[in-house]
């Protein structure tokens with residue numbers, strides 16, 4: 227980590243960032259302690275409002291999702307992701323997906339998060355963060371990733387509906403795969419002092435409501451739901467953790483993968499590797 231970094235006009239002390247990351251890691255690793263208690267209320271709120279009967283039509287917004295010091299650590303963590311790990315995604319999907327452009331990093335599904343927990347450094351910290359969010363809907367398979375929108379980035383109206391094959395469990399060296407559809411979308415915002423005038427606002431097309439990304443808050447909703455992100459107007463990055471809780475469609479998990487490189491995370495990782503390779507070549511490293 228740099229001793230003092232200048233990030234789009236924000237002075238950040240490397241020491242403060244390192245301390246925030248350490249506090250975040252400590253809290254997240256206490257799975258049976260404070261974190262579990264902290265998330266209990268949030269779990270109830272989300273599960274009752276999104277899974278209750280009749281099916282909820284509302285978007286749930288929750289403030290102060292993490293203790294303040296942990297949220298600071300999560301922001302420091304996302305800022306410390308190396309530039310080459312951020313992959314641009316823009317209208318590259320052949321399935322007629324909505325127009326969009328933003329950067330994503332560290333995509334992970336349920337099994338990838340479990341594997342990441344036994345690694346070290348940034349990968350472990352990010353996995354812990356994803357695991358914490360995953361506990362909000364314990365038992366559901368999921369996919370999460372880090373998001374970064376900079377000037378001009380956006381997503382045009384779309385409803386998030388998609389099906390995918392994800393690895394849901396790891397037993398020994400073998401992953402179990404299942405065909406899933408997105409069921410609940412969650413977006414956790416990590417950018418400070420963001421105004422409507424900065425763009426990058428979440429628009430709910432069902433109601434016309436505008437959600438300005440608010441530091442340490444999340445929104446969640448049932449998929450499908452038409453929404454968009456307005457173009458970011460400032461150079462300052464808009465950071466988020468976003469993803470979906472999934473519903474298994476197949477009759478029981480499929481034990482064997484159909485084809486190498488077919489899961490959503492693998493596709494992303496392949497494009498990420500191409501992207502990193504291009505950068506490494508440009509930088510003249512071997």
Ligand SMILES: O=C(O)CCC(=O)C(=O)O
Pocket residue numbers: 373381386413427428453454455466468
């Ligand atoms: O970041 C947001 O506010 C929404 C992101 C979104 O809609 C998506 O990634 O599908």
Ligand SMILES: [Fe+2]
Pocket residue numbers: 384385386453
């Ligand atoms: Fe979306």
